[in-house]
Amino acid sequence: MAQGPKSAAAQQSFEDVALQHLKALYGFALKLTGNAATAEDLVQETYLKALQAFPSLRQPERGKAWLFQILSRLVIDRHRSPSREVAVESPEDLDRFSLYDLIWEEDPFPYSDHLHDDFLAQFRDEEVRGALLALPEIYRVPLVLLYAEELSYKELAEVLGCPIGTVMSRLHRGRKILEHELWECAKRRGLVKTWKA
Amino acid sequence: MESVKRMSCEEAVRQFYAYLDRALAGEPHDALEDHLKACLECCEKLEFSRKLDAFVRGRLWDTPLPEGIEQKIRRTLCG
Numbered sequence: 228m229a230q231g232p233k234s235a236a237a238q239q240s241f242e243d244v245a246l247q248h249l250k251a252l253y254g255f256a257l258k259l260t261g262n263a264a265t266a267e268d269l270v271q272e273t274y275l276k277a278l279q280a281f282p283s284l285r286q287p288e289r290g291k292a293w294l295f296q297i298l299s300r301l302v303i304d305r306h307r308s309p310s311r312e313v314a315v316e317s318p319e320d321l322d323r324f325s326l327y328d329l330i331w332e333e334d335p336f337p338y339s340d341h342l343h344d345d346f347l348a349q350f351r352d353e354e355v356r357g358a359l360l361a362l363p364e365i366y367r368v369p370l371v372l373l374y375a376e377e378l379s380y381k382e383l384a385e386v387l388g389c390p391i392g393t394v395m396s397r398l399h400r401g402r403k404i405l406e407h408e409l410w411e412c413a414k415r416r417g418l419v420k421t422w423k424a
Numbered sequence: 425m426e427s428v429k430r431m432s433c434e435e436a437v438r439q440f441y442a443y444l445d446r447a448l449a450g451e452p453h454d455a456l457e458d459h460l461k462a463c464l465e466c467c468e469k470l471e472f473s474r475k476l477d478a479f480v481r482g483r484l485w486d487t488p489l490p491e492g493i494e495q496k497i498r499r500t501l502c503g
Contacts, residue, residue, distance in 0.1 A: 234448055236463050238501065238502070240503070241502070242498065242501065245496070246494065246497070246498075249489065249494055249497070250489050252493075253490075253493065254491055255485065257485045257487060258484045258486075261485060263487065263490060267490060267493060267496075270493070270497070271497055272497070274497050274501060275496070275500065276502070278501055322480070323434070323439065325437070326472075326476070327468075327469050327472045327473075343475070347476065347479050348477065351459070352483045354478055356483060356484070358480075358484065359480065359484075371484070372440050372443075373445065374477075374480065374481045374484060375484060379446075379447070380445065380447040391447075395447065396443050397441070398441055398445065399438065399441050399442070402441055402473075402476075402477070403477075404460040405480065406476070
């Protein structure tokens with residue numbers, strides 16, 4: 228919501244607090260979206276939203292976490308869609324999914340002494356990134372925050388506005404979806420047979 | 425007297441990522457470490473989870489800030 232014109236001093240104060248985090252914020256947006264133009268739009272939108280909410284920021288030293296929070300919620304809220312949630316498998320099956328076991332059973336490199344390492348080495352960077360992008364945002368956002376910003380579960384809970392238990396289950400399930408996506412990618416590439424659904 | 429039930433492999437595997445993220449503490453942490461001391465297969469699975477995490481982490485997009493983006497944002501903020 229627009230809150231009327233900002234004074235030059237307030238505008239300057241906002242820019243001092245917020246723009247120092249531009250590089251980190253853009254990096255986060257790019258890792259989340261995989262597209263430079265989309266990331267730039269997302270960052271612009273985040274700053275506009277942040278400017279409106281700036282009067283409510285009580286601890287300017289928490290500006291970075293605050294900006295990450297705004298961007299994260301923009302992404303999650305925009306893509307909140309039940310159909311994507313069930314796109315993979317039932318949650319229980321998904322939580323038990325094991326890429327390790329499937330590689331072991333399928334044994335794509337029968338003469339390898341490092342079967343699992345050799346399996347991972349087959350993937351191109353863009354395939355791994357594609358697998359990450361296949362994650363619903365509700366799982367991708369915490370996972371990227373963890374990987375890129377190395378936030379603790381407590382910090383993630385603050386950014387995402389949810390309990391630590393929810394963070395823990397989303398990070399677990401997010402990685403399981405990622406394992407599943409890599410397996411699907413390996414099947415498409417013909418690295419493994421496709422007898423298993 | 426054995427009053428604490430040993431953690432099963434399935435329960436152990438469910439805790440791996442929290443363990444790798446150093447988010448496991450207290451009894452669940454100790455129970456998982458006890459399990460790992462006695463289960464070679466789970467140790468190998470944990471090691472794979474660790475490698476997979478590092479593998480994905482190392483492949484995230486990383487490019488320099490686009491030229492002119494700061495000026496563009498400053499202009500947008502001025503409305």
